[in-house]
Amino acid sequence: MFPAILIEDLTKDYPVGFWRRRHYRALDRLSLSIEAGEVFGFLGPNGAGKTTTLKLLMQLIFPTSGRAEILGRPIGHVDARRRIGYLPENPYFYDYLTAEELLTYFAQLLDVPTAARRKRVAGLLDRVGIGRERRFQLRKFSKGMIQRVGIAQALLNEPDVLFLDEPMSGLDPLGRRDVRSLILELRDQGRTVFFSSHILADAEALCGRVAVVAGGRLAAEGRLSELAEFTARGWELVVANLAPEALERLRPLATRVTEIGTGRYTLELPLTQAPERIIPEIASTGATVVSMNPVRETLEDFFIQRITEAGTGARGAMAEGEHARR
Amino acid sequence: MRAVRHIALNVFRESIRDRVPYNLVLFAVLLIGSSFLLAQLTAGQDVKIIKDLSLAAASIFGLFIAIFIGIGLVSKEVERRSIYSLLAKPISRPQFIAGKYAGLVLTLAVNVAVMTVAMYAVLGYLTWIESPDFKASWEAPGPDPALLKAMFLIFIELMLVTALALFFSTFSSPLLSAALTFGLYVAGNFNTELRNFEHVVDSPAAAWGARVLYHVLPDLSAFDVKTQVVHGFPVAAGYLWSTAAYGAAYIAALLLAAMYIFSRRDFK
Amino acid sequence: MIKVLAACGCLAAAVTLQVWRDGAFPRRHPDIARLLYVRSPAAVGRLALGFDALAADLYWIRAIQHYGGDRLNRDQPRRYELLYPLLDLTTSLDPYFNIAYRFGAIFLSEAYPGGPGRPDHAVALLRKGISAQPRKWQYYHDIAFVHYWSLRDPVTAAGWFRRGAEQPDAPNWLMPVAAAMLTQGSDRVSARFLWHQIRDADQPWLRGRAQHALRQLDALDDIDHLDAIVASQPRPAEEPFSWSWLVRLRALRVVPVDPAGAPYELDPATGRVTVAKASPLFPLPQLMVPIR
Numbered sequence: 001m002f003p004a005i006l007i008e009d010l011t012k013d014y015p016v017g018f019w020r021r022r023h024y025r026a027l028d029r030l031s032l033s034i035e036a037g038e039v040f041g042f043l044g045p046n047g048a049g050k051t052t053t054l055k056l057l058m059q060l061i062f063p064t065s066g067r068a069e070i071l072g073r074p075i076g077h078v079d080a081r082r083r084i085g086y087l088p089e090n091p092y093f094y095d096y097l098t099a100e101e102l103l104t105y106f107a108q109l110l111d112v113p114t115a116a117r118r119k120r121v122a123g124l125l126d127r128v129g130i131g132r133e134r135r136f137q138l139r140k141f142s143k144g145m146i147q148r149v150g151i152a153q154a155l156l157n158e159p160d161v162l163f164l165d166e167p168m169s170g171l172d173p174l175g176r177r178d179v180r181s182l183i184l185e186l187r188d189q190g191r192t193v194f195f196s197s198h199i200l201a202d203a204e205a206l207c208g209r210v211a212v213v214a215g216g217r218l219a220a221e222g223r224l225s226e227l228a229e230f231t232a233r234g235w236e237l238v239v240a241n242l243a244p245e246a247l248e249r250l251r252p253l254a255t256r257v258t259e260i261g262t263g264r265y266t267l268e269l270p271l272t273q274a275p276e277r278i279i280p281e282i283a284s285t286g287a288t289v290v291s292m293n294p295v296r297e298t299l300e301d302f303f304i305q306r307i308t309e310a311g312t313g314a315r316g317a318m319a320e321g322e323h324a325r326r
Numbered sequence: 327m328r329a330v331r332h333i334a335l336n337v338f339r340e341s342i343r344d345r346v347p348y349n350l351v352l353f354a355v356l357l358i359g360s361s362f363l364l365a366q367l368t369a370g371q372d373v374k375i376i377k378d379l380s381l382a383a384a385s386i387f388g389l390f391i392a393i394f395i396g397i398g399l400v401s402k403e404v405e406r407r408s409i410y411s412l413l414a415k416p417i418s419r420p421q422f423i424a425g426k427y428a429g430l431v432l433t434l435a436v437n438v439a440v441m442t443v444a445m446y447a448v449l450g451y452l453t454w455i456e457s458p459d460f461k462a463s464w465e466a467p468g469p470d471p472a473l474l475k476a477m478f479l480i481f482i483e484l485m486l487v488t489a490l491a492l493f494f495s496t497f498s499s500p501l502l503s504a505a506l507t508f509g510l511y512v513a514g515n516f517n518t519e520l521r522n523f524e525h526v527v528d529s530p531a532a533a534w535g536a537r538v539l540y541h542v543l544p545d546l547s548a549f550d551v552k553t554q555v556v557h558g559f560p561v562a563a564g565y566l567w568s569t570a571a572y573g574a575a576y577i578a579a580l581l582l583a584a585m586y587i588f589s590r591r592d593f594k
Numbered sequence: 595m596i597k598v599l600a601a602c603g604c605l606a607a608a609v610t611l612q613v614w615r616d617g618a619f620p621r622r623h624p625d626i627a628r629l630l631y632v633r634s635p636a637a638v639g640r641l642a643l644g645f646d647a648l649a650a651d652l653y654w655i656r657a658i659q660h661y662g663g664d665r666l667n668r669d670q671p672r673r674y675e676l677l678y679p680l681l682d683l684t685t686s687l688d689p690y691f692n693i694a695y696r697f698g699a700i701f702l703s704e705a706y707p708g709g710p711g712r713p714d715h716a717v718a719l720l721r722k723g724i725s726a727q728p729r730k731w732q733y734y735h736d737i738a739f740v741h742y743w744s745l746r747d748p749v750t751a752a753g754w755f756r757r758g759a760e761q762p763d764a765p766n767w768l769m770p771v772a773a774a775m776l777t778q779g780s781d782r783v784s785a786r787f788l789w790h791q792i793r794d795a796d797q798p799w800l801r802g803r804a805q806h807a808l809r810q811l812d813a814l815d816d817i818d819h820l821d822a823i824v825a826s827q828p829r830p831a832e833e834p835f836s837w838s839w840l841v842r843l844r845a846l847r848v849v850p851v852d853p854a855g856a857p858y859e860l861d862p863a864t865g866r867v868t869v870a871k872a873s874p875l876f877p878l879p880q881l882m883v884p885i886r
Binding site: 014055058059060061062078079081082084085086087088090091092093094096097105106108109110111137150153154163 | 333336340343344407409413418592
Binding site: 420519521541542545548562564565568569571572575576578579580582583585586589 | 597598600601602603604605607608609611612613614615616618619659
């Protein structure tokens with residue numbers, strides 16, 4: 001059984017400069033393998049090479065070197081495209097069409113049988129929460145609604161593999177929750193989802209595995225829980241109605257206590273203090289636990305650290321490209 | 327083939343939504359208004375002037391549509407990135423080019439057809455109200471079927487201009503494409519001058535250069551039979567078909583080149 | 595790659611069709627090609643939408659092409675009928691189009707087949723130039739020249755030369771020329787002098803024309819000389835006049851040729867010497883032929 005997506009040494013150089021052509025390496029020998037049925041998070045800060053990778057997979061740009069396969073077929077094969085869906089980053093669609101017309105047009109291009117077309121278009125629009133507005137021209141749509149239409153069009157052919165470039169961008173919290181549940185639903189149907197994001201929380205909520213790219217290079221790959229960089233370093237508790245004497249009892253356990261308001265405190269606990277034991281203790285003093293979160297390195301911290309480690313990756317890559325040209 | 331058809335129909339729908347057919351209203355107003363005015367001003371020559379006017383207007387309005395929409399066909403999709411989700415569908419890039427081209431040609435065909443009908447309607451009316459004395463002074467009958475020959479070649483010419491616009495827009499900016507297309511349109515219309523160049527200049531190198539340009543540039547002046555038709559001179563069927571075949575071959579060359587360039591292009 | 599080859603193939607097919615069609619259906623009814631749609635300078639000015647100078651340039655190029663085409667194209671009768679309207683449009687769109695006036699002055703007045711032979715048009719064009727730039731001595735000079743050379747009217751010519759001499763920057767030789775006009779109207783010295791002035795102008799078109807006129811003047815001198823030789827010999831009794839007769843008498847060593855290289859013609863009956871009709875110098879200007 002072949003992997004759903006196979007990427008081998010994929011590299012992309014962009015020429016820069018008008019007179020003296022140099023090369024900027026946007027993606028540097030990326031290799032990944034994604035199994036069928038996986039939800040795979042492709043993480044990285046802006047400009048890390050996420051969109052470049054997705055465009056390479058969609059054959060919107062052509063690789064400088066390396067290769068990739070989708071469902072066992074080399075990318076660019078028209079038949080492979082029948083079985084994939086793609087949501088571009090900040091999608092834009094013909095603004096003279098209504099949402100309904102756009103999906104119908106794309107369904108025609110995907111050879112969705114006429115009988116099934118109407119039902120599928122209506123069903124998908126319902127699923128992404130476009131109601132009466134489906135009869136409006138897209139020029140009247142907000143960014144978030146366009147994003148929803150974009151997700152709907154990616155699902156028109158009931159794809160086996162889905163590529164979503166920043167699916168959460170432009171969505172309000174409600175929308176983000178909808179998309180999360182949609183992705184999980186797709187996973188349950190056995191589809192492969194490959195999505196890019198620069199928000200760790202999205203990845204935590206959805207992914208089995210992630211890859212982190214920075215400066216065009218693969219920085220880390222694996223299960224989020226296994227990536228040492230992302231294991232928790234402690235806990236953060238927000239407590240309300242905490243009596244002063246109870247606070248004094250808790251103070252030695254905490255690494256840091258911050259007062260937010262009257263009776264409201266943030267307690268930072270080391271990893272050794274398991275919250276399971278402390279929470280009953282707090283509850284017994286009559287105080288209430290408002291929230292509890294693991295404290296760990298954020299994705300942003302991780303990116304920054306990785307980029308500096310890579311010797312400011314992008315510039316290093318450019319020098320290399322220049323060298324290669326000589 | 328089905329994909330090409332769907333893309334073409336979408337282009338047609340876009341031109342309707344972008345209110346391209348308004349130019350037909352303008353055309354009708356121009357024609358009816360001027361025929362009304364001319365009837366009072368010119369002695370029996372109004373039919374000739376209406377013919378001149380409608381052929382010229384069909385040509386110029388069509389030119390604007392061909393250049394401005396033709397250039398936007400591809401470049402707008404790339405610029406606004408609507409092409410990303412489109413090309414992720416099972417469509418090849420040559421199919422995309424072919425569909426876009428076919429769609430605009432369809433728009434132009436409808437446009438030229440409606441203009442032709444309007445022209446014949448006005449000419450028919452003028453012939454009907456005119457006295458027989460005036461009609462005797464006409465070089466050609468009022469609703470002359472030969473006008474269709476001129477309209478036919480205008481349509482082929484517009485197809486060629488569209489192909490030019492599409493070709494340029496696959497690799498250069500919209501503004502530059504418009505300038506290049508318009509430049510070639512003008513140069514192509516001065517083509518006969520290029521052919522006569524060898525009678526005017528002494529230098530064989532200049533004459534040879536002019537000859538090469540005459541063959542390589544689109545020979546748009548060949549599509550202009552407006553004057554002959556209006557004055558009732560004959561236009562041979564062979565001329566008509568060979569010029570149309572020339573147009574078709576030239577268009578095919580442009581489209582193939584456009585497909586070749588577009589298929590290798592990165593959408594950054 | 596296949597697409598590139600196919601594109602080249604299609605282009606080749608297009609050119610083949612074009613060549614075949616041009617052979618099978620020669621394009622352009624001559625009457626249609628020679629139409630000038632708008633002749634009114636005012637209308638053209640409006641149509642030019644403020645690009646008057648550019649439109650003037652285009653009409654100027656058309657004028658040159660029209661003139662050159664008619665002059666070089668031997669297949670059709672030369673007519674030059676658009677030369678004046680084209681130059682008129684050019685100078686109306688750009689009244690300071692210097693060379694258009696001067697070109698018009700020289701070539702409009704030139705006799706058929708070298709030009710349309712319309713000195714009246716030449717004068718009208720130059721008068722327009724004077725109304726635009728009244729201080730330009732060259733226009734007065736050119737009008738005078740047309741009167742002198744083409745209209746054979748040294749008195750009017752002298753008047754215009756004098757008016758030219760009154761303009762600022764006028765060269766000092768204009769006044770003596772005016773005087774010479776009045777005293778010795780038909781001498782070739784003044785003509786030669788004036789053409790020399792034109793030849794030394796910086797316009798190649800005018801230079802060529804002046805070169806031509808100077809050769810014609812040389813031819814006229816030759817003819818005078820040859821006429822004198824013919825007259826000095828005893829009239830042959832039974833024989834018509836011919837060059838071989840003169841060669842036999844050792845009055846000439848060879849058959850004389852004009853400055854353009856064509857043999858002179860000797861009228862067998864009258865013994866008059868003329869340039870051949872086939873000579874590029876034909877016809878010679880009338881003014882300078884001595885009255886006999």
